[in-house]
Amino acid sequence: xxxxxxxxxxxxxxxxxxxxxxxxxxxxxxxxxxxxxxxxxxxxxxxxxxxxxxxxxxxxxxxxxxxxxxxxxxxxxxxxxxxxxxxxxxxxxxxxxxxxxxxxxxxxxxxxxxxxxxxxxxxxxxxxxxxxxxxxxxxxxxxxxxxxxxxxxxxxxxxxxxxxxxxxxxxxxxxxxxxxxxxxxxxxxxxxxxxxxxxxxxxxxxxxxxxxxxxxxxxxxxxxxxxxxxxxxxxxxxxxxxxxxxxxxxxxxxxxxxxxxxxxxxxxxxxxxxxxxxxxxxxxxxxxxxxxxxxxxxxxxxxxxxxxxxxxxxxxxxxxxxxxxxxxxxxxxxxxxxxxxxxxxxxxxxxxxxxxxxxxxxxxxxxxxxxxxxxxxxxxxxxxxxxxxxxxxxxxxxxxxxxxxxxx
Numbered sequence: 001x002x003x004x005x006x007x008x009x010x011x012x013x014x015x016x017x018x019x020x021x022x023x024x025x026x027x028x029x030x031x032x033x034x035x036x037x038x039x040x041x042x043x044x045x046x047x048x049x050x051x052x053x054x055x056x057x058x059x060x061x062x063x064x065x066x067x068x069x070x071x072x073x074x075x076x077x078x079x080x081x082x083x084x085x086x087x088x089x090x091x092x093x094x095x096x097x098x099x100x101x102x103x104x105x106x107x108x109x110x111x112x113x114x115x116x117x118x119x120x121x122x123x124x125x126x127x128x129x130x131x132x133x134x135x136x137x138x139x140x141x142x143x144x145x146x147x148x149x150x151x152x153x154x155x156x157x158x159x160x161x162x163x164x165x166x167x168x169x170x171x172x173x174x175x176x177x178x179x180x181x182x183x184x185x186x187x188x189x190x191x192x193x194x195x196x197x198x199x200x201x202x203x204x205x206x207x208x209x210x211x212x213x214x215x216x217x218x219x220x221x222x223x224x225x226x227x228x229x230x231x232x233x234x235x236x237x238x239x240x241x242x243x244x245x246x247x248x249x250x251x252x253x254x255x256x257x258x259x260x261x262x263x264x265x266x267x268x269x270x271x272x273x274x275x276x277x278x279x280x281x282x283x284x285x286x287x288x289x290x291x292x293x294x295x296x297x298x299x300x301x302x303x304x305x306x307x308x309x310x311x312x313x314x315x316x317x318x319x320x321x322x323x324x325x326x327x328x329x330x331x332x333x334x335x336x337x338x339x340x341x342x343x344x345x346x347x348x349x350x351x352x353x354x355x356x357x358x359x360x361x362x363x364x365x366x367x368x369x370x371x372x373x374x375x376x377x378x379x380x381x382x383x384x385x386x387x388x389x390x391x392x393x394x395x396x397x398x399x400x401x402x403x404x405x406x407x408x
Contacts, residue, residue, distance in 0.1 A: 025059040028310045033088035036068040049317045081299040086311040092126035092291045096367035100204025105298040107133040123336030125364045135293030136319035141334030142290035148249035150269035161274040168233040176238035176250035186376035190286030190363045194218035209369045214401035222393045224276040272358045290365035369407035
């Protein structure tokens with residue numbers, strides 16, 4: 001706790017001093033962690049950062065070293081944060097773990113206002129932990145939705161899950177939806193409003209988990225899932241929905257877009273998660289949506305306030321409007337910057353239109369209780385193999401809820 005407090009205090013002091021620091025043309029060495037596939041692109045942004053600093057009157061010279069760690073692995077691959085990167089990419093659901101390791105500097109000074117003014121509500125949500133901002137958001141497009149063959153399905157066919165499955169059955173095709181996996185099936189349990197809430201202590205450890213999946217909302221979601229997995233047209237597999245594959249639609253990830261478009265060409269279609277109706281209530285099926293952020297590691301600066309300030313400046317720059325637009329234009333990465341998301345360029349992209357609509361109801365993949373990644377498999381595989389029937393759903397949902405609450 002003392003280490004975290006001290007590092008946080010130094011970070012706040014450094015950011016407070018940033019505007020009045022006497023620049024003497026120091027050489028500042030920063031270490032950046034990102035994916036290997038994006039290295040060339042990121043290094044081009046580093047050069048723009050250096051140019052921007054000079055234009056702002058900064059006489060320091062910046063040397064930025066690149067190391068390769070995926071945003072989903074940085075928390076496990078780096079074991080000593082005192083020798084870790086200054087700035088690094090991380091997946092939104094890693095924020096609690098990284099906070100607990102003392103690897104995230106609290107964002108203070110004018111930078112929280114930058115985040116709230118520039119970032120959409122989803123980006124703000126995933127950047128916040130324990131009431132404060134601990135990351136600079138730069139994308140929020142890690143999700144899934146309906147991707148389908150427009151030559152065999154209409155937009156109306158994919159609006160409801162029941163209608164989609166029935167239409168697929170009528171033409172002898174399948175609909176792929178990987179419900180046994182928690183990223184899909186667990187999120188479907190949010191459909192009617194059931195949810196969890198995690199409380200952490202000052203060291204980032206879980207102190208309690210509350211959840212209400214055992215109530216009416218959770219049981220409605222489970223009922224909807226049961227009907228889906230028992231439908232003859234449902235499959236847990238997801239492949240490009242072509243005539244040759246035997247599939248007509250899939251609840252597929254944004255990472256599948258490129259390959260599906262290649263397979264389907266002009267017949268590629270996409271839509272938000274379809275609706276389900278239980279006991280007269282209709283809701284879009286729940287979906288997780290995750291994102292990526294830049295974290296600033298206060299342990300690497302080793303009490304060097306100039307280095308810590310520079311790390312914040314780099315993270316802030318890489319998350320700005322210009323960089324997010326360039327990521328979208330060159331790499332198709334969905335923005336969470338408000339202006340970029342509302343630009344004509346982004347709104348002309350059908351997948352980005354669907355993503356924006358889905359953000360209205362999707363569940364942010366932030367700090368997720370550990371057992372939430374195992375509980376859905378037990379519940380939904382039980383439905384599939386017949387060990388859980390509709391008559392068992394109340395008991396099964398209680399077991400699901402107890403498992404989630406037991407996370408630590």
